[in-house]
Amino acid sequence: MNSTSFRLLIGSIFLAACGGNILAQNLNGFDIMKLVDDAQRATNDSSFNRMQLSSCKFGVTDGRITCAERPRVKSLESVAKNYGPELKDTKSITITIEPAAERGVGMLSFAYDETGRDNETWLYLSALGRVKRLASGDSDEDTEPASLFGSEFTTEDTETGKLEEYAINILEETTASGREVWKIEMIPNEERARKTRYSRVVHYIDKERYVGLRSEMYDQYGKEVKRLMASRVELVNDIWMARSLTMMNLVTNRLSNMAFVEIYTDLDIQDEFLTQRTLTDAAYRETELENLRAQLN
Amino acid sequence: MSRFCKRAGLILIFVAPIALSQQEEEPNLGGEDLLSDEIIFDDNLFGDVFDESPNNNEGSWLEGFTVRVTQQFYGQVNNHSVEPLPGFSLPREANMENNRMGLNIRYQNAFAPGWLLQASGQARTYWKEDYEYEANDGKIEAEYRVNEFFIQHSFDQHSIKFGRQTVVWGETVGNSVLDVINHFEFRDFTIIDIEDARLNQWMVVWDYFGEGSNWSSFVNLYPEFNPASVRGSPFFFEPEFNLTDYKREGDVLAEVGTQWRKSYDLSDISFMAAYLYENQLRYEDPGSRIGDSVAKKNDFLLLGFSANRAIGRLLLNFDLAFSHNVLADSFNFPGTTSLSSPLDLKKDQIGTSFGFEWAPDNDQSISLGIQAQKVLKEDEGLLPGQQLINEGVFGSWLVRYSNIFLNNDLTISSTLQGDLEGNNLFAQLSIDYTVNDNWQVSAQILSINSNRKSLLILFDEDVRIGTTISYTF
Numbered sequence: 001m002n003s004t005s006f007r008l009l010i011g012s013i014f015l016a017a018c019g020g021n022i023l024a025q026n027l028n029g030f031d032i033m034k035l036v037d038d039a040q041r042a043t044n045d046s047s048f049n050r051m052q053l054s055s056c057k058f059g060v061t062d063g064r065i066t067c068a069e070r071p072r073v074k075s076l077e078s079v080a081k082n083y084g085p086e087l088k089d090t091k092s093i094t095i096t097i098e099p100a101a102e103r104g105v106g107m108l109s110f111a112y113d114e115t116g117r118d119n120e121t122w123l124y125l126s127a128l129g130r131v132k133r134l135a136s137g138d139s140d141e142d143t144e145p146a147s148l149f150g151s152e153f154t155t156e157d158t159e160t161g162k163l164e165e166y167a168i169n170i171l172e173e174t175t176a177s178g179r180e181v182w183k184i185e186m187i188p189n190e191e192r193a194r195k196t197r198y199s200r201v202v203h204y205i206d207k208e209r210y211v212g213l214r215s216e217m218y219d220q221y222g223k224e225v226k227r228l229m230a231s232r233v234e235l236v237n238d239i240w241m242a243r244s245l246t247m248m249n250l251v252t253n254r255l256s257n258m259a260f261v262e263i264y265t266d267l268d269i270q271d272e273f274l275t276q277r278t279l280t281d282a283a284y285r286e287t288e289l290e291n292l293r294a295q296l297n
Numbered sequence: 298m299s300r301f302c303k304r305a306g307l308i309l310i311f312v313a314p315i316a317l318s319q320q321e322e323e324p325n326l327g328g329e330d331l332l333s334d335e336i337i338f339d340d341n342l343f344g345d346v347f348d349e350s351p352n353n354n355e356g357s358w359l360e361g362f363t364v365r366v367t368q369q370f371y372g373q374v375n376n377h378s379v380e381p382l383p384g385f386s387l388p389r390e391a392n393m394e395n396n397r398m399g400l401n402i403r404y405q406n407a408f409a410p411g412w413l414l415q416a417s418g419q420a421r422t423y424w425k426e427d428y429e430y431e432a433n434d435g436k437i438e439a440e441y442r443v444n445e446f447f448i449q450h451s452f453d454q455h456s457i458k459f460g461r462q463t464v465v466w467g468e469t470v471g472n473s474v475l476d477v478i479n480h481f482e483f484r485d486f487t488i489i490d491i492e493d494a495r496l497n498q499w500m501v502v503w504d505y506f507g508e509g510s511n512w513s514s515f516v517n518l519y520p521e522f523n524p525a526s527v528r529g530s531p532f533f534f535e536p537e538f539n540l541t542d543y544k545r546e547g548d549v550l551a552e553v554g555t556q557w558r559k560s561y562d563l564s565d566i567s568f569m570a571a572y573l574y575e576n577q578l579r580y581e582d583p584g585s586r587i588g589d590s591v592a593k594k595n596d597f598l599l600l601g602f603s604a605n606r607a608i609g610r611l612l613l614n615f616d617l618a619f620s621h622n623v624l625a626d627s628f629n630f631p632g633t634t635s636l637s638s639p640l641d642l643k644k645d646q647i648g649t650s651f652g653f654e655w656a657p658d659n660d661q662s663i664s665l666g667i668q669a670q671k672v673l674k675e676d677e678g679l680l681p682g683q684q685l686i687n688e689g690v691f692g693s694w695l696v697r698y699s700n701i702f703l704n705n706d707l708t709i710s711s712t713l714q715g716d717l718e719g720n721n722l723f724a725q726l727s728i729d730y731t732v733n734d735n736w737q738v739s740a741q742i743l744s745i746n747s748n749r750k751s752l753l754i755l756f757d758e759d760v761r762i763g764t765t766i767s768y769t770f
Contacts (some may be wrong), residue, residue, distance in 0.1 A: 286407030
């Protein structure tokens with residue numbers, strides 16, 4: 001439940017529309033993934049999202065992947081804003097809407113880009129009525145990937161930064177989901193290899209819209225262990241994005257879908273909203289969220 | 298144990314339909330097939346969520362409700378005897394203590410800009426073999442209680458809450474010396490966690506959110522006291538005189554307090570001060586030796602400081618409390634009350650609670666909390682031969698460990714707690730399993746050990762097991 005996940009996750013699925021202005025043939029793998037990284041920060045700034053996380057055991061029925069059970073569903077609202085001279089620090093707040101048993105649980109996170117500086121996280125447990133600081137550590141040093149809200153997505157799956165720690169190559173130009181794509185391979189260097197569970201990740205990037213359509217994650221034995229599928233690619237706020245991401249764990253046969261039901265960026269978010277007050281003061285929080293929604297209309 | 302076998306059968310009846318529902322329309326789970334590119338990933342697998350109209354926040358007021366229905370079975374399972382005094386033995390037979398259905402309702406509605414209504418309440422029905430059922434002459438009994446009920450208005454830097462609510466001070470988890478604002482009810486051994494025992498009171502709470510720090514102040518308009526043990530509960534012992542609530546007889550009681558809190562990089566600190574009544578009443582014999590005992594209240598002043606410090610995955614907690622004019626011979630113990638010769642001595646007391654929380658990885662956490670208190674100038678005012686109930690340094694310790702499995706669906710946790718003197722020990726193991734978004738099943742086993750220096754000798758070698766099934770919507 002690492003807080004930086006949303007910042008990274010949201011960013012990871014974007015490629016700036018301006019990418020179309022760059023001649024595709026001049027791009028190498030690193031350039032393409034750098035675009036992802038840059039877009040990540042731009043699209044995350046002053047954003048408001050409502051997302052739904054659905055998880056289930058999956059199988060194949062009539063040649064189609066389906067849920068083998070009723071999916072577990074979490075509905076979340078998240079607000080984030082970037083800070084610092086290069087806008088590389090992020091403050092975010094996430095409130096659980098569903099399931100009912102977790103309704104009102106909130107998390108405030110300050111994620112710092114500076115190496116060695118610990119992130120800060122406070123959790124508000126509505127049943128106890130109190131804010132509690134969590135010892136969350138430094139995301140760069142905490143190598144253990146954390147599950148996002150109990151889903152198959154982990155913090156590692158959502159990171160696109162640290163590109164210098166990978167060897168990035170375009171393997172081929174092919175098709176995926178009926179679209180022309182670059183097939184890009186990322187192999188961690190020695191330092192990164194100590195922090196990752198994957199020996200190799202292969203991305204399929206839409207050549208026209210600069211959106212990742214599929215990713216394959218391989219373990220140290222070269223076996224594909226997870227697969228990410230993107231769909232509902234839409235132009236939102238002048239940015240092409242996949243509003244539905246499905247992560248399939250091929251070892252446990254479980255999948256999680258992250259649906260961005262609403263996502264808005266470039267909002268006027270008051271600094272005070274990203275403080276502990278928003279966790280404890282529900283009247284204030286709801287009023288400010290209404291103000292954010294009013295900006296959308 | 299046979300009763301528990303029957304209950305286990307009931308549990309299976311509850312759970313079986315859930316498990317069966319999980320297995321409906323089981324598709325092929327062949328791993329090789331899933332790797333094939335011929336398998337079609339359906340873009341609309343979760344497409345329904347997008348069919349809802351966007352930005353639809355004009356929900357019904359009914360959406361503010363959260364309802365939880367529970368059925369709990371809990372009992373003492375170890376046939377044995379205890380010897381509280383040399384040569385005086387008491388049998389402790391296995392028996393069901395809790396067989397009850399609960400309904401918890403919580404409601405939150407931001408009904409206008411800056412305004413919020415929040416309420417929660419509970420109802421309990423006590424079935425056959427529940428101690429409340431037995432105490433009610435074998436009749437099914439129901440009990441209702443309003444927990445939270447407050448209205449909140451937030452404007453500018455301010456927030457004001459009026460109604461029934463709790464105020465929690467202190468950083469140490471589970472046994473902070475500063476967590477004394479609200480009163481408690483440890484009704485039976487299903488509640489050994491202070492978070493579950495805290496009761497709401499009628500208060501006005503005013504929060505001021507400043508630039509770099511916050512103030513939180515309260516006025517308790519109707520201070521209440523720890524209720525006496527419920528007849529029939531494991532904690533209930535027939536007293537010589539009935540233990541009653543405090544008779545106000547027109548007294549206007551009030552408590553006030555304020556806390557200043559500031560967050561630094563990786564640390565939070567608070568200073569607090571309050572005028573309070575001790576949550577535990579002291580009971581005295583009626584002067585006429587007839588009728589109910591006399592419940593006496595005591596007011597005191599509290600000054601406190603708390604802080605935490607995060608160091609990587611380690612969080613250090615510290616609380617300090619100075620209490621002026623607490624009753625030297627009143628004592629707090631879960632569910633029990635003191636009925637002894639009063640000394641009527643008011644003393645100052647200093648206390649601290651401290652500990653740490655450590656998360657070695659994303660799934661495990663370990664916490665330790667130690668509470669230690671000391672009455673200052675404890676011999677002053679005592680008559681020859683008299684001594685305080687709590688002499689020297691007294692307090693408790695608490696260790697918790699939890700581990701999460703199955704993508705947060707399964708939590709195994711254990712709690713150890715005891716007093717600083719080493720006279721008693723609680724050991725609890727809990728398993729909580731989330732079946733789906735609605736159903737949860739939990740099981741606990743609790744063991745108690747005590748020597749004769751502790752009142753818990755009456756529960757020595759007790760072993761309790763229990764389970765709770767919950768449905769939340």
